[in-house]
Amino acid sequence: MTTLTTSSDKTAKPVDWSKWIRFALLVMAGGTIYKLANIKDAFYVPMQESMGLSHTEIGTLLSVNSIVATALFVVGGFLADRFSTRILIPLGLVGSGALGLFLSTFPGFNVLLLVFALLAVCSDCLVWPALLKSIRQLGGSKEQGRLFGLLEGGRGVVDTAVAFSALGIFVLLGSGTGGFRGAIAFYAIIDIAVGVLLFIFLRTAPAGAAVEEKKKKAGLAEIWQAAKLPQLWLVSFTVFMVYVVYCGLTYFIPYLTYVYGLPVALVGAYGIINQYGLKILGGPIGGVLVDKVFKGASRYIRLAFLLLLPVVAGLLLLPANPGSQVPAMIVTLLFSLIVFTMRGVFWAPMDEVGIPEGISGTAFGIACLVGYAPGMFAFMVYGAILDANPGAAGYHIVFLVLAGLALLGSLVATALTKVARKAKAAAAA
Template sequence: MQKQRKITSMFLLIIAGEAIFLLPFILMRVFKPVIREAFLISDAQIGEAQALYGITAVLSYFFGGFIADKWEARKLLSISLFLTAIGGFWMLMIPSIFTLKILYSFWGISTILLFWASLVKATRQWGNEHNQGLSFGLLDGGRGFFAATIALSGAGILTFFFPEKGIEITSEHKIETLQYIIGTITFIVFVVSFLIWKILPKEDDNFESGKEFQFNFKKAFSLMKQKKVIFHSLIIFCGYCSYKLTGVYGTYAKDVWNYSLEEATYFAVFIQYLRPIAAISIGWVADRFIPSKIIIPSFSILILASAILGFGIFNEQPIFLSFTSFIFMALGTYSLRGLYFAIIEETKTPLQMTGTLVGIISVVGFTPDIFMSLFIGYMLGENPTIIEYQHLFTTFTIIPIVGLLAALGFRKSISKL
């Protein structure tokens, strides 16, 4: 019975953990080429909308950590999903760019305030001190598989509704197809909200002690000043910058390799399916070594792959070489996704303070939500060529270098614990 309960809990955490971000992120990451043309907006305007998401999200991370330490995760997760799905109906109307910006600001609150720290805390509790890599690897890998499957279904819709290659696709046709995709995703988020409320097991008595939790500002500020927390925040920051960059993989295929909308979408979906492979495999490996040690080669792979793309080393070579570089970038990125919360256990932070710690490190770690899409949009412009993409990847290479240094610093800081 206990084993079945743990399997059910992890399954629902996985589904909820990705369903919450389907509308604000996965939709844009996988279907950006279609969205740009249906909404008649540029990468820069998309970046502005997502920057507003980032601003409201950063504030929500901080306060959400305290909420997660006080109230039951089941209720917090379900309410967040319900509110986010309501925003899906708003997007279904293909609003103006101004309204889209308001929607993304709302999503910054609905997807984070009651949700994120609760999800991380529940995942930490699901495992034990010896299998945190597997716990978070399963969470992120499962989320990746779910997101990729949703994206693949959406790509199938594109193939079904769009005419054959070579025939002109009207603006009305693109809008209609996108509305089918948005409507389907919105329905899925509503269903997941209901399932979490009804099926996710209620918390154990020892977890209920969180109701008696009283936030202590002194302890919170003492956490902020610790080197291990600062380095941890930087690791998440650099890893998340890498994750945000995966949003350009599909547009790169369309703009540089001259892929069609459908081909670019399927390429983006293929990249998504690398996420469960990388996150779960690396999580399993990390538990046999130490998660923070595995983060070091993950950043090293990112440095190498982004430098190859940035300096155009394979520009004159067959496409499959550049294709391989993107695969390595994705593997490095998704490995980090599966590990950067698994190292919480190495910090020796009490379980009762998990939400507070997650809130603090997330404020810094997820600030790329504010600027990364905006940065990418302005770097690429309205009609990007291979030159603009090279400038983007060259500049980005700085990020994993900082991440590698932060990982080394984190290892040194926890060696004294």
């Protein structure tokens, strides 16, 4: 273990550089593993032109990926508790990379369905629950908010860098079929490289032979043991409430475009700031607030939900005309920033409420199953509201729905805060 202390402070806690190297690699894994499954984010039109796909076919691929992912979250958590995360995470990354190299050959639609299903296996079953467990193991109870906040912010940095690098390769190779093939291959090679590095440097937190033997004997009982914990369901529903509000951020771009007449150039700049810049800022800000100010993620999330209410009020009161473009941009970005601070720390309560570390992988799998469920229906609900209510009225209804969800989320977070307080008192007794 590499450590460092300063001569002026002999009592300072040594810096564990190996820990932060592992953390950086986990952040890289989290920022790259979903790139191939979400390749439409930067290359929607090339997917259509080079692979001969319609809008419906692309939507079907994404739906298959989401359904398989949701079905396998719990399985992934179970695997994270049964097997070494040092094996699972690299296996998922290398598997995803191999699928990406095959994807660059542009197989037919029926084969693509299988590829996108297997990408979900690699990312949401093998990597994500194991990655969350590994992040939790890197620090003690006083570091959870910071670590998960830095994870989200770091993923934003990696996400941005990798996406723009792939875009650069696409342009360099002619912005056509060859460029798209090169961009896919780049994503694939990055996944494989990060997987190999993690296999070399990642170490499972020492838990002792007794714990490892318990894992081997426990089997499916771990899932039942985790599912019986009421505090796990509170964490899961808190994540659910944050995520269902997060899904609403998608509609700020068409809102500013169609209601406020935002120019195309500004729409692009706004999109980069809203989806990447605020993710980079929000996670670390949320982590620092949780660890240094609120001393608990559940307490901060409760307040953050309530802070969204006056922001929505501001959106509703703004005149729906081009003269209010700048204020509308500022208010929507403020809403997004608050949501990203919550996203950065919404896994930290796992430690606060006393989820046993021995079943934390299974617990994360169950929480992912519940917490990320809005991705399967929220966009359809918000879209239906907008289709049924054209113009500013539809967006205002969506914003009112978001306000109602935020209020409900604050109530769930309040219940979570009470449980966390009791768990802390019990641990101190």
